[in-house]
Amino acid sequence: MRSNVLARTLVGITAVAGLAAGSLATAGTSFAAPVSQPAVSVQAATLASYENFGLTTAEAKNVQDFLADYWGYTDSIDGQLGTNSWKAFQRCLKTYWGYTGDIDGDPGTNTIKALQRLLKADYGYTGDIDGIAGSGTRAAFKRFAA
Template identity: 75%
Template sequence: MRPNALGRTIAGLITIAGLAAGNVAIAGTSYAAPATAAHTSVAAQPAAVATTQNFGLNTAEAKNVQEFLADYWGYTDSIDGQLGTNSWKAFQRCLKTYWGYTGAIDGDPGTNTIKALQRLLASDYGYTGAIDGVAGAGTQAAFKRFAA
């Protein structure tokens, strides 16, 4: 074999052997990252609340929602068209009062918040889908009608 072909063959075999052993061997001018400790433990961290969740609303529509929340549900942050934690806390207060939301007022528009929102949207805004806690196309379309 020619020296170049032999080198490529050996590098390929080393790469395959490294992958089979659970390590990545890198051929060429690079080098492998140092091995980490064999027994590292990783604690599960709670997911952070999304900074904004407009569920398909544009900025103007989200501002309309924030104005509604400021008028009736104690929203005091800026009317910026970004439905963040404080917007959703105010919305959860509304949903808890009238639409069966039973979760914490935490500003996280999760499954239970969306289910209560879907009940609201089904009452007057043309939502006809399942009350499933998924903010799909039907939920988003009805939320746009609510925000108009």
């Protein structure tokens, strides 16, 4: 009888230890899960830090050269149209192509509409001035950058 009590006690201790270990493992997993989410956000932010609208690096460098020559772009000529590239482009678009937004470096809808007006005037863009950088806008932007 005494061995039964000892056996049940050992089984009970083993079960409690197993549950505790499982709880700790689960707690560790649930604690670790949020840590991986910011890494994804950082990657998305890094990917979104520039917008070439389909231009190759060489074509984007041509645009940056143009912006450096005429619109006050002073950052590196690296072929990635980032915030400073778009700020310089917005200054151009504000002067000649009806851009009315802030000079904020965000190539959003208003920037794209002004870009489409430029591309329609001289680079074969035939689509609507809709602020969407679709295939027609991208093709005309490539002609601009050539």
